[in-house]
Amino acid sequence: MENQELRKAGLKVTLPRIKILQILENADHRHMSAEDVYKALMDADEDVGLATVYRVLTQFENAGLVVRHNFDGGHSVFELAQGNHHDHMVCVESGRIVEFCDEDIEKLQKQIAEKHGYDLVDHSLVLYVKPKTQK
Ligand SMILES: [Zn+2]
Numbered sequence: 001m002e003n004q005e006l007r008k009a010g011l012k013v014t015l016p017r018i019k020i021l022q023i024l025e026n027a028d029h030r031h032m033s034a035e036d037v038y039k040a041l042m043d044a045d046e047d048v049g050l051a052t053v054y055r056v057l058t059q060f061e062n063a064g065l066v067v068r069h070n071f072d073g074g075h076s077v078f079e080l081a082q083g084n085h086h087d088h089m090v091c092v093e094s095g096r097i098v099e100f101c102d103e104d105i106e107k108l109q110k111q112i113a114e115k116h117g118y119d120l121v122d123h124s125l126v127l128y129v130k131p132k133t134q135k
Pocket of ligand 1: 031088
């Protein structure tokens with residue numbers, strides 16, 4: 001399955017590419033840093049260096065297989081470029097990343113762009129949050 005996806009993206013099938021794609025597909029968390037991927041490879045006893053992980057993730061990004069996010073105060077995280085549009089919430093305490101999509105916000109952003117004489121092409125919205133204080 002991974003082989004097909006790599007070929008479809010115009011990438012030659014290599015073992016590191018297959019392994020890294022598998023990690024991204026089977027991960028509990030949809031958003032992983034290069035270090036997370038590297039650790040997962042080590043846990044699986046795969047001999048792939050961190051430099052290779054960086055290189056392959058960048059190749060995946062260029063091929064449109066993954067999307068890179070540069071959230072404030074952290075490393076780049078990568079997620080598979082599949083599924084519907086969503087925005088992100090980053091917990092500044094735990095680093096946890098939550099995905100959300102809100103119809104009202106989507107609509108509002110379009111309206112704001114139009115008000116300024118533009119058609120909205122794309123957007124990326126990140127909310128930085130911390131756990132709600134218990135009262
Ligand atoms: Zn996401």
